[in-house]
Structure formats: structure tokens, C-alpha cells
Amino acid sequence: MKMRVLEIAGNLRAKNEALASRLRERFAKSGTLVVNVLSSPGSGKTTLLVHTLSRFVSRYRTAALVGDQATDNDAQRLARSGAPVHQITTAAECRLDADMITKALAEWPQDELDVLFIENVGNLICPAEYDLGEDLRVVLFSVTEGEDKPLKYPLAFNTAHVILITKCDIADAVEFDRDEATESIRSVNPEAAVIELSARTGDGLAGWFALLEERVAEKQRLDRTEYLSTVTQ
């Protein structure tokens, strides 16, 4: 029985990997930077994305997908930025997967986006196992969660390209230990970019926006180079 469960889990992962690589090819062709945002519930994903979408929508062709088990509260909040937003209701599932993204894009076609943000379901375990064809996996870690969270949820943190320490405006009030948190992060992921920010005061947002803008430009340059190399062969 246990072997059978492991086999099914293995098949699901293989199917997800195949769909994720198809998504990655599709996003490479369209030059779309895809950003998968993960965290435990309430770390500030939607709040940060509202600020990010509001800035990006006037500069880039920007859209967002948002996964939630129930309610479209976050989709409504994100849509106030003016960006196109599409909700994926995951019901019993505790994460988004590549099949859900593929289906969502089929029923909600978006032309040639520069950036697609994906807010994953609030959970640090299940979403970490599913590649969505993203370029950037961003994990939020708020100052209220406890400095050891990267050690307790190593997969989410060691697969992250960017780790955002959020709600820094209340760091002192909750006696957040920055050194201990940094040590926890670095022991599971020595390489990720780490940015401290507060969506409430705006501190640190400039660094987050700059990182994203650099990655958008890089993705578009890479695609152009790839495209030119195929047409000149």
C-alpha cells in the first residue's frame, strides 16, 4: 500500500515537471518573467503584490494569477491595482500546480506579458514541491513568524531565489532577532537574495522593485538573443 502511494506521488511529480517545462518554454518564447510568490498564511503576499502591481502596471505588460482554497478576497484586492487578475480556486488542494496554471492561461489568455506574478496558496509545505515554470521563486518570511522558520521548512527556503523578510516596521515590537533569522536563512540557502522590507512604510520596496526590473530586462535581452540566434542560423 505504501509503495503504491509513493508511486502515485512520483507520477504526479513527473507530470508536473513535464507541464512546468512546457510552461517555461512558452514563457521563454513570449519573454515573460514569471514570479511565484510563496509564504505561510498572512505573511504579506497580497499586500506586497498590490504595491508591486500598482508600480509595474504602468511600466510593463503585467498580470497576476492568484490561488486560494476559498474566497476571491485576494483577487479583488490585487485587481484594485488596475492589473488584469485571475483567480484559481484550489478547493481541497493546498497549492497551485503547473496544470492549474496551464488551464488558467487557456481560459484567460493574456497577450505577450512582460511579467506574470503568481500568488500561491498560503502554505510553506505543499507549494514548495510544485514547479510552475517560474523564473523567480520568492519566499516571504515575516518578522512575526519566528526566526527558525527556514530550518523548519527547508524545501521552501532552499528552492527560493529571493527571500523577503516582511513587516519590518514591527520588528522591534516582536523582538525579531535579525542575526538569528539570517543564520537560519543562510544555513538552508547561502545564495538567495535577501531583502528586508515593509509594505506598510515602504521601506525596502525600492530594492525589491529594482531586483524585479533588472530581471525583466535580463529576460527580454536573453529572449532577443535566443530569437536572433534561431533566425540567423
Ligand SMILES: Nc1nc2c(ncn2[C@@H]2O[C@H](COP(=O)(O)OP(=O)(O)OP(=O)(O)O)[C@@H](O)[C@H]2O)c(=O)[nH]1
Ligand atoms: N505591520 C505590517 N503589516 C502588514 C504588512 N504587510 C501586510 N501586513 C498585514 O498582514 C496581514 C496579512 O497580509 P496579506 O497581504 O493578506 O497576507 P497574505 O500572505 O497574502 O495572506 P494569505 O493570502 O491569506 O496567505 C494583513 O493584516 C496586512 O495588513 C507590513 O509590511 N507591515
Ligand SMILES: [Mg+2]
Ligand atoms: Mg494573500
